[in-house]
Amino acid sequence: MKRWAVCGVSNRAMSMFIGPMIELFPGYAEVVGLLDADSRRVAICKDRFPSLRDVPGYAPDEFDRMVDEVKPDVILVTGRDCTHAEYIVKALARDLDVVTEKPMATTAADCRRILDAEQKSRGHVVVTFNYRYAPIHRKIKEIILEGRVGRVTSVDLNWYIDTYHGSSYFQRWNRMREFSGGLSVHKSSHHFDLVQWWIDQRPVEVFAFGALHYYGPYSEHNPERRDGRFCGTCDVRDRCAYYTRWHTRSLQGAVRDDHLGAIQGVPIDQAYTGYRADMCIFDSEIRIEDTYTATVRYDQGALLSYSINFSLPYEGYRLAINGTKGRIETMEYHAPSRVPFPTPVQTIDYFPLFGSKETLHVVQREGGHGGGDPVLQEDLFMGVDPRRPYPILSGSRDGAYAVATGEAVWRSAQEHRPIAIADLLGL
Template sequence: MKKYAICGVSNRALTMFIKPLLRQFSHGNKIVAVLDRDPRRFEVCREEYPELVEVPAYLPDQFDQMMKDTRPDAIIIASRDDTHLNYILQGLEKDTEVITEKPMVTSAADAVKVLQAESRSKGKVTVTFNYRYNPYHRKIKEMILQGKLGRITSVDLNWYVDTYHGASYFKRWHRLRRNSGGLSIHKSTHHFDLVNWWLDQKPLEVFAYGDLHYYGPNGEHNPEKEDHRFCGTCHVRENCEYYMRWTARSYQNSIRDDHLRADEMHLSKPGYTDYRPDACIFDSEIDIEDTYAVTVKYDRGTLLSYSINFSAPYEGYRLAINGTKGRIETTEYHEPSRIPFPFPEQTIDYYPLFGSKEIIHVVRNEGGHGGGDPLLLEDIFLGNDPRRNYPILAGAEAGAYSIAIGEAVWRSCKENKPIRIDDLLDINKEKL
């Protein structure tokens, strides 16, 4: 029986890890402890999963006691980003397996600490990069491995996050760089890791521009320049273009934004301690960017052109990969219920340098992140799928490179110069 301790009883932990461990992977796996800074989260967890009523709960400063009492074989980290490092280091110090949500940590310097600690430990780190498992992304990886593109010369990746999803990062703790590392780390590490994995190359240098356009006090949709407002109690919310986009004037049973709806629930029953999901997206304390344009140079010559916008009218991405033998194109429209116009089914279009275009319809599977979550969980809790002939589960090295690109993006924006990845990951390169 493999024993797990859950560090961070977040909504992600409840749905992504606790529920599957109890309902799908209970044979051979067991949750023996939960840890969080907020005791209210233990109550919510037990209300949702009565099976855990007898499982002991610990506060962060009781980590050592938890490990001594329950002796888990692995810890699963799904807490706030800036807390990941301490749990990872403590777990590795005790030679325990560590499974962590992305981003692994919030800075390249902390990523180096993880790599060094892992090199001294019998434990290992797994980073849950579920985008790798999306069926379209796996198919693209397979096409590259088959040599259909030849040597990859360039990648164009443009990511769009709609205001429904994008605003959630500016309502909550992510809005402060000290908590999340900024969205070039919290969110874009998903995308940088995906490209790193496709290419199987190491990033060398990053140049980027970024700014805060839609959110923050200078956002042109801000109905009034006043700090410390919350959507649930705001006196000008009927004049807020963001709030009214997802809400009818009668309010009752009309809220379409999950984060706004969560606030209504928060006001009607006891919520989490010191946590509000509806802080004003136009507050002046926001110190992260909502728009980036990035260039990354890789060690075998490939160039990545990447952009992301967190206030788009729809959600999805556009991708093109160019090689010496051909080109791949694909466009995803994500969350169709929020897209108010017709859009085509996603395909992968392959243009060989010599020959006829191929349109590939990918077989989809159910589950979150385009079907990626269930396959990721199977690899974590059942072992790697023996039918897959290429590595896909991410480790600490992958986590470190994705974070280094993300930090380089932010530093380049601030310093207006290219940033070398080696300067951020200051460690013995033979180990990377």
């Protein structure tokens, strides 16, 4: 059994890692320490999981004390994105293994620090890119490995985030680049990791455009230009299309937060100390982009055409992978309960370069992220499935390239020039 200490008691930490350790993998993992900047978060975690009542809590500057006292085998890093690098580097300096939520860090420079620290350590870093584990995504990997596509030449990936999910990023700390790296890092790093894993190529150069169209003070949807509002108490929310899309007049609670407050039933103004997760999406401090298009060149010649939009009528993606022997196409509708029309079951269309179309159906599985979360959890807590014929668990270099690609996107959009990944990572 391995002993796990948690740095960042977020709802993600509780739902994705702490809960499964206690409820599904008690013979494999034990939580022995909880570190967070907010003691309220630690208290809520212990309320949710009474078996953790006697587990000690620690302040952010007590990492070394925590390690000395509880002697963990693994450090779980699940706090705000900008805290990841600090705890990963400290853990590696103590020769401890690290499991971190994506993104591994918020800047390529911090990723380089992590790579250097890991080289000197007996510990290793795992980045929990759970999108890899979805059955549909594993099937795409297998089709490519079978050689049915041939050498991959180009990828088209268009990602759509609906008004519910998209606006939530602008209600929370994610809207500040210094905390999240911007959404091309916090969110798109997921997608850049998927592509590099599918095609087994590393990104070399990025050129991109980005803009803030929907959120911030100049949005055409802003009912009144005024800072400091919160959805739960806003006096103009009935004139806010983002609020009224998901609420009726009789449901006057705050917009549902997909982190701590809503899931736990804790009032949104009591889930954190000095912070609310329902900040106004039209505040003037919002300067990150909500729309991107990008072209990425890879080291074996493949090209990625990528776009993402954080305010659309439905959520999902369209994907096409082209190769010297064929083409793969698929479309996913995510969160069907929020899509205002019937959605088909996701399939994969395979087109040989010289032949007829074949439609492939994939077994659906329960669990978050398209059924990927439970399989990832098994790999983390029970060990990697030895029957799987290809690597899937992400390491630090995967995490670094995903972050660097995301940073290159927003830098290119701001500086109007191509950005070399090697320059960002110092490789």
